[in-house]
Amino acid sequence: MNLALRDIRHNLGRFVLTCLGLSLLLGLVLSMIGIYRGLVEEALSLSRTPRADLWVVEAGKRGPFAESSRIPGDTREVIASLSRVAAAGSLTYQSVEALRSGGKLRLYVVGYEPGRPGGPENVTAGRTMGRSHYEMLADVKSGLVLGEQVRLGRNVFTVVGLTRDQVSSGGDPVAYLMLQDAQRLQFELEPPVARREAERGAPPATTDVVNAVVARVAPGTAPGQLVEAVGRWKHLTALSQSAQEDVLTKSVVDKSRRQIGLFTVILLAVSSVIIALILYTMTMDKVREIATLKLIGAPDATIIGLIIQEAVAMAVIGFSLGALLINLAKDFFPRRVILLPGDGLALAVVVLVLCVLASGMGVRLALKIEPAVALGG
Template sequence: MNLALKDIRFNLLRFLMTIFGVGFLVTASIGMIGLYRGIVADALLVIDGIGADLWIVQGGRDGPFAEASSVSSTMDRRVAGVAGIGSVRRFVQYSQQFSANGKALRAAVTGLDFPDDKGDWLRYSAGRPLSSAHYEIVADESTGLLLGQTVRLGRDDYRVVGLTHGMVDASGDGLLFVTVADAMDIAAERTSEEILLSRAANTGAVTTADDPLRKDGKIAAVMASLQPNADIEAVRKAILGWGDVNVLSRAEQRDLLLNQRLWRLRVQILAFTAVLLVVMALVISMIIYTLTIEKLHQIAMLKLIGARNRVIVSMIADQAFAIGIGGFAFGLGMAHVIFPAFPRTVVMAPADLALLFAAVAVICGSAGLFGISRAMKVRAQEVLS
């Protein structure tokens, strides 16, 4: 006869309420860890997906993701002439506010160096990559744009030719892909008042070509892919010798994002997760200890009739792990229901779930020790009290 099961049936409502409480704490823990994993995945999406070996950015800076960067739009020609370089592409990315469907929307405009990069590496849910050098967009579904829709960016109208899924930047803004030339034109937009004031501040006529407010044609970075068997350090040293740029590898870009830009976020999420686990430990400990206190008379009776200590220990431990397993199962089920509809990406990695389950098991084992410790102090004579 399983004494733990008998006691659970007798206190069924309390056990269910405890399992629900623990389950919601598990759901919150999964959400916190998954949210961090999702932010990391979103931040690294472009770095990993675009497939560049080296990033040539502004000298003295660690851009374009960790901080701002600006290099000449002709920098790609200089880089292409370095021995060991296989291909080069220009990179532009910035946040842009625009209007569509009568609503103000925000997206991270990302330039693709057409025709070398048409966006074939993107995760499409509908449509196709770019096929024209101008006036086409590939947008993430989170921007709210629809396939075939026309939206005005800067001074021109652009048509949505492709939709992606789950492609956002570290801030959660959906990625909007256009050609580098279009991205620079959109960024160069100025209001009529700005242009008039600029011209009034200059002596003589100022034409559109030499308008000082025109964008100077700079881009954020140049991406380089190496030839097979090329020495990455030799290539890097050659480019750094120019003195006006910095060169970062893909691994260094990842490190800058994870250990600098997202470091505080990681600490905050881990701190909140630790608090949730502590609360979970307190809840399970109190419930197990309370149930043990209520059964002191029955425990004394068991000892009086000759029951071994392992029977009592097994009863309390089984109850603690039943709460933990039930709470984890309920929490995991809730997570799969709630988080797919979450506004940010929540990654529920199997390794993280396994570690969380191990943490819950340790918490249940530790909580059970409090009840077991109290039960072991009960004497058979106390049945008469």
């Protein structure tokens, strides 16, 4: 006869409510882990989109994500001319705010050269960029739809394609423009400013500037060799793809990552305390029954089994409900929530262990209950 099951059935409403409360808590822990993963994934997605082996940026900089970087527009030709480079592409990166439906729309604009490394490989709707100006590919998270027109700077761009999972490390959806359009958006001066610059004798501002050049190396070539080769030029710095990802995770999103990580740990600690209190209270409620069981000769193992089985049931049901809840809700989060099976499994094990450990308080209480309590003495 399974006493835990009978006790759960007897207090089903209270048990279900407790599990529901626990599931919300564990759902929160799971969502924090998902947000953490999402943050890292989002930070890396932009650097992974070009599928580059090499990033070339301004000398002494760790750009274009960690620091600003400006290099001449012809750098791409220079890099492409290196013997072990298979392909190279110029890129610009810029945060902009556009007006849309009376509200503000934040976009992270990436300028790239179609046909060269740097742009998205696929679009989920519409078409990829052609050779025309004033076209845009936008991430679905921007809310933009195919054919919609958006004013950026002095020009109006038409959305011709939609991408997915393309966001900046700050969470802004990415909009891809033709390189020249993006260059003008970023580097072209407003007419009054340009006139003032001309009047004071300054040379005309050039827009032939990019933030980075990405390159793919020829098969059989180690990116490190090219990093070393480009590093010999004093005006450029080269980073391998792994170095770029390190910069992003250990520098750009490091504080956010650590903040979320710490918050997750705190949540887990709070969860353990709550689980322990729930189990302790559940045991407190059964003092007389436990005393009766002891008096009629039930061994400690029966009493411990009752408490631990309830703890395990609570952990399993609470976690399963929490996981289900967060799986249903994850798409409503403003930023990506990535739930990896490994993370879920690890949390399930942690919760199970926590519940068993937390039930220690209840078990300790149960073992201290004197059988005489059943007699009222």
